[in-house]
Amino acid sequence: DTGVSQNPRHKITKRGQNVTFRCDPISEHNRLYWYRQTLGQGPEFLTYFQNEAQLEKSRLLSDRFSAERPKGSFSTLEIQRTEQGDSAMYLCASSLGLGGNTEAFFGQGTRLTVV
């Protein structure tokens, strides 16, 4: 399967614990995005990488959230001191190219439940 891959698919954690999610984009894609989606809402943008550079971060991304893409390939999203409000689907997407004309391809997401 050469699509976007996310791990784990599901994560249940206790409030206050740290969690880390991984995203492997489509191999030649230079752009990588993280989104969060809750029930009844569209995906909300969290952060964007072009190659290894993190170029955009949403105001939704509190200081408990950090993302990396160290070699411009896979990316990780870490949430520290999780709260119940962090429960959501975390989606990763990737795309290829420059400018604004490219479509994004999504992974299957990591569903986080904070108890």
Added chain:
Amino acid sequence: RKEVEQDPGPFNVPEGATVAFNCTYSNSASQSFFWYRQDCRKEPKLLMSVYSSGNEDGRFTAQLNRASQYISLLIRDSKLSDSATYLCVVNWKKAGGSYIPTFGRGTSLIVHP
């Protein structure tokens, strides 16, 4: 005001009906436009790009009006399998110059026998 606005529905239509969804966006610097489909508890998948001249893919027709900052999707001859959430997506130019796919909340379609 949200960046990309959609009526959440649900739109409840019989098989064979024609249904239209609309979407408005607030950033005139947006460059490209898409409709995605999302099935329950699945990831969004690209349905079609949207061009100013309008474009068609089988039973689906998309239109873009840049002057009015308005996008539409028309589905003809609805099938039960069209039941899903349809997400309007705008590649939104941020202050730093990057284009970020920005989503509406989605419109829910239910096609019944």
